[in-house]
Amino acid sequence: MDSPPPIRVVLVDDHDLFRKGVRQLLDTEGIEVVAEAADGDRAVEVIGDRAPDVAVMDIHLPGRSGIEATREVRRRSPATRVLVLSVSEDDDDIAEAIAAGACGYLLKDSAVEDVAEGVRSATRGESKLSARIAARLLDRLQQATSSAGATPADEVQPTARELEILGLIAAGRDTATVGGDLGISAPEVRNHIANVLAKVQARDRLDAASSR
C-alpha cells in the first residue's frame, strides 16, 4: 500500500542552526521541508513559488516581520496554512498572529512531536496552541468578556465548551487527553481551537472596522 505523500512545509526562521535542526527532525516525522527562508520578504516569495501545505513561521525576522509575512501569505497563497513557531509569549504578538491568519501558535520549547502535530493539524484545518499560549489567549478572552462595553455578537463569542477546551489546553493537557475527558476525538478538540481562533480573528476585524 502506498504511503500518503509527505506534507510539504516551508520553514521560516532567521537562525540557520535552528532551521536546519528542525528540518532534520520533521524529516524523521515524515514531513518534508521543501524550502527555507530567513526573512519575511523571502518567505513570501518562496511560499508563493513552492506552494507548501504549511509554512512554519517565526515572528521576529529581519526586515518584514513574521506577522506581516503571515498576513501577506494568507492573502496571496490562501491554500498555505501558517503555523507560528516563536519564543514570544507576548500578548500583542499572539493577538496579531491570530489576526494575521495564523492557524496555530507554538513556542520554541515545544517537543518535536508537538510541532509535527501542529503541522498535521494545519493541513486538516485544525489548530494547535502551546499551553502557555492558550493560557494567554484565555486570559484575554476572559478580560474582554468582563470589561465594560457592548458584548460581541454571538458568532464571534467563543462558546462555553470552546473556552473549556482552551482552559484544559492551557493547563497543559494534550489534545488526546482533553478529547478523552470530554468524550470527543483529538481532531475535534483541535477543530474547536480553530473555531476559537477564527472567532478571535473575526472579532479583531470587526473592532478594526468599527474604530474607523
Added chain:
Amino acid sequence: MLVEDHELFRTGLRSLLHHDGIPVVGEAADGEAAVDVIESHEPDVVVMDIGLPGRSGIAAAREARRRAPGSRILMLSISEREEDIVAALAAGACGYLLKDSAVEEITDAIRSAARGEATLSQRIAARLLAHLRGGQTEQGPAPELVRPNERELELLELLASSGDKRAAAERLGVTPEAVGEQLAEALRRLMPPAD
C-alpha cells in the same frame, strides 16, 4: 554533549551533528544535570547554552571545568552581552558562538575544540575586543583587566572583522588551526578565572 533547555533546538542540533559525523554522547536541559552528565560521560566537547533553568550555563561551565577538566566547553547562546561573554570565558569556556551561526561554524568549532583550539563568533570577538580596550583609561588599563599584547590585538581584530579563521590565518601567515590555538592561549591569558 549538548546542554540546552529548548528541546526542539537541542534535538535538532543533535540530529545535525549526528548527520555530520559528530556523535552526541549525552544531553541535559539544566545546569545541575549538565555537570553530572559531563562528569560521568567525560565528553570531548560540551556545547552549552547560557540561559538554563536553575543553575546558569556559566556556573555549570565553571563547575564542569573543575570536575572534568578534559571536557572542553563551547558556549552557544543568543546573548551578545559583554558580561555574559566575559563570565563565560573567565569560567573556562574555550569558545563562544551565537545561535545565528551557520551549521558549519558550529561543527568546525566543535572539531577545533576537541583539538584544544578556541573559536569566537565574529560579533563576540568584536565585543571582547571592545571590552579589553574599554579598560584603557588615561591612567592606563583598568586594574582588573589584563592588557592584550600586539599579537593578541591583531588576532582579535582579524576575527572581529572577518569572523573567519581561514581569513585570519592567511593574514597572519599561519594555519587556521594555529589561529585557534593562539586564540585559546590568548583567552587563557586575558580572561583568567574571576575568583
